[in-house]
Amino acid sequence: MTSIPPPPPPGSARRTVETDPREVEKDRSMALQKELIGGYYERLSKCAETGEKTVATFVPGNLTELIHCFDLVPILPEINALQSGMRKRSGAFINEAERMGHSEDVCTYVKCDIGMFHDGNIGPTGLPLPIPDHLLLSYTGCFTFMKWFELLREEFDRPSTMLQVPYQARGEITPEMKSYVVKQLETTVIPELEKLSGVKFDIDRLREKLELSRRAEDDLVAVLEAAKNRPSPIDSYFGGVYYIGPIFTAFRGTEEGCEYYRILREEVEARVTAMRGPMTPEGEMKEERFRLVVEGPPNWTNFREFWKMFYDEGAVVVASTYTKVGGLYDRGFRHDPADPLGSLAEYCLGCYTNLSLPKRVELISDYIEEYGADGFLINSVKSCASFSAGQLLILREVEKRTGRAGGFIESDLVDPRYFSGANIKNRIESYLQMVEQKRSAGVTA
Amino acid sequence: MITAGGMDVGAAAVKAAIVRTDNKGGDELLAGQVQRIRRRDPKAVIRETWNAALEEAGLPESEIEYVATTGDGELVDFRRGHFYSMTTHARGAKFLIPETTLVLDAGALHARAIHIDARAKPLGYRMTSQCASGSGQFLENIARYLGVALDEVGELSLKSRNPEMVSSICAVLSETDVINMVSRGIATSDILKGIHLSMAGRFARLVRALSDDGMLTFTGGLSADVGLVEATREELDKTGVTIEVRTHPKSILAGAIGAALWGAFRHEKLLAKAG
């Protein structure tokens, strides 16, 4: 589960052309990101000709640097699914999968992916996707991952490798957890990737890549923490999903990825100096009326509609948990060239969806304090039990701890049937009213 | 030849049948018995009905090679096998009227239309929803209110000249309707016909969802209600389909007969398996 910049909306429906932030401001980071993603999908589409081999893997606990060490190209089915959602193709894919016998009750990413495969395996940018040569099952923070790759394996009979990442049930990474992951890297993952690629593992090459990761991670954290300013220069959820795109996917540990984050950081820091608010699809948000923390993934099928419900009310998201599913860098973790496999293991262990519920409560509460938020909102998605099971308790606990108002809305990731715009808008509006009331009561008190 | 018994345990009555068959189409009904349960111990009623059937067939129990149940079959502790009521009604209807392609099983609590093939295998079915207004229970309530014995209902309905239609499809509201009709002095036969037509309308919808031609055979507790059968015929005719509607004096036994015949079939299959 994670995010990446969405492709431009289909031409016909572009009433917002003039006001698209990318058009308005022509931020260099945006152009660069577009280029990166476009190039990536193009590269994938040519794998059959170039002979490059591919490895499918998941965003949480992804081992991009390691995969690159073997000159392999990662494929990220979650990203394909969410991109299909943004391009309004997911509904048909999900129907197709359900028609084939997949249950209506399971994660729609899985069904979207399988439906896409059966529909010709055309990727989000309209180019064909290769069938992955290997399934690297980074089993972090979600049980569905395991079944997902088992299902794919039945579809196209490619080998799979399990990398089990123990759960931080007590909110800590023990030495045994770490050594278990390292051992699996050494005894299974690396040998499998060597076998697949014919490339011998070179730990120094990995160190170099991890150094690049570390640099980009520093910059990303600076970007995310810029939201502590008033006004916040960024939206850490709707904008945030763009910012995490490269580092959560195929560009961690690459020169291009590093470059992207360097530029992004400059841009955001410039906004801070200029005391400018975040960009929205309709231009810069002028007045910051509400500062919110958001828990849970966004909805992709109606992403812009959803976003608009926030910026129309002057609500900016200053911190979100979703932007941590591919790593909790803002809590100090960095990939470490001095401990290559160990830090990869810690990375896998530390992703947000691998945190215990009490830790999640703590993190959200801390965000509320650190970012001076007026309240927090939970978007509970039907697909994802990893996120959703227990969110009602999180709601009550965080309210109790912070005294700030919590809101709760329900939708889904890529199933358009579960996005009820009017309902959600209503909820958000009345939630913001409540925040307002609470705030003025707090002032008079 | 195989001799087999069938027991159909329903909510209101127990039906028993004994058949003899070569499993090749040479089927013969040796006995058929029906007893209403009427607040008695169902197990006792089952025993009695079964004994009566044995007596009618003139056979000792030991000669019955396979007893199959349908309905609440678990109450029959001398059963060998059990079949779902849809399967047995289909088979029973086919036995009674060999041209049958559609079965309407109308019982105390529900009605179900079944589309079957030449082997009596159900191909599809439609059922009334939970609501009681398509069921025998509902009709019984109305008859009781009107002071008419259940077995007179059909004949009375056939006499109707100006059927008084009920306005509602809901059982509770229909009953209110009927109360008003009585106070307005509407003839009993017209009220009954109205009720029949309302039920028949629902049946016709079930049937038409399955097929628009063929031979429809009534089975189950309501199959003896000639008024209801006639009303169903009328309702189907109205829609322009070419479905012939029939019932059979032994239609109420269809489930038990079907169970017995399928039991005989299983018996042969098991013998073959055992070598």
Add this chain to the structure above:
Amino acid sequence: MTRTTEEIARFCEDVYYDLDFREAKRSKAEMGGFAIGFMPVYAPREIVHAAGALPVGIVGAGDWLEVIRGDAYYQSYLCHIPRSTIDMAESGRLDFLDGMLFPSTCDVIRNLSGMWQLVKPETYVRYVDVPQNFDDGVGGDFWEHELRTLGKELGELTGTAVTDERLRASIALFNENRSAVNEMYALRRDEPNRAPTSEVYLITRVGFVMDVEEHTQLVREYIAAARAKSPTELDNARVVVCGAFCEQPPIGLLKTIERSGCFVVDDDMLLTTRWFTEDAAETGDPFRALAHAFVHHTVPTAVMYAPEAGRGKALVSRVREARAEGVIFAAPSFCIPALLDQPMLTAELDRQEIPYTSFKYSENAGQFHPIREQTGTFADTMKLWSVA
């Protein structure tokens, strides 16, 4: 005085319906005053037992608890077992437990382990992270360490250290119990009219709230009674029930399946009682023995990773071994692992031309009419229309 199978089953049914857990409380007292709950699918009960505590299986509250508080914890699109479980916790019914184990079955149970820490901060909670890597030196080592840690913590809790000797003894008792349960399952497979599933299930189930030795005895008593009776021959269709490994189908549902003309000759309910396909060694290092048994002799199930493609093959061999004619997929509504697994299984059944039907249930379902219809027509299909 010997009891009939029906009498034994009736006793078990009373225990099954008892949400005050009187049987568990009695066994707990007899064992020395400690009880540790565990959720499905697998828990290393041997360790709990060796620490002098009663392992108590918590598998929801079925259809006889009106869940009030639980719904405040869960959205409508999640399964039912966590709601009834947290409801029982909130209403104090589980206060007799000194701790809870949450196995790594799915994200719902995983997250429940954290919720427990918040809702019941005073109780011991451990997440039981079972290995999905089946190398002795990798997954085995990790699991062995987990088991040792669990043993150490439970020993501290109860004051009875989990010594090698104690653990070996517990392993032996659970091996014996498993073999008794397996024997009962074999009897049901061979002569299902003697041991119907609605009884076998209850007999197995009370093992979740009873001391293991007592339960082994009970199972043996049941087997003897079942062998002694002269049952009527029933010509039912033989089916395997699959997907019911976590949230449990209500007993009424099992009876419905049987009444509709089926013998359930194999199932995956209460799987922890039959988890190992071969016994854990009763000699040598007992932690190592449990770890070894886990990585090598775990029964295939949706929640365990299959290193190779062909998930459905294991089900097909279960069908063959049980001489079943078909499969009933009965999964809890919203059960993520069961429902994700199903398409892989049905694909293989299709290839092998094994008939199947599937439905979803909820532990608190009270209306079985549609299911009766479905399993009834399914049974008839197998009996009347199959070529075999």
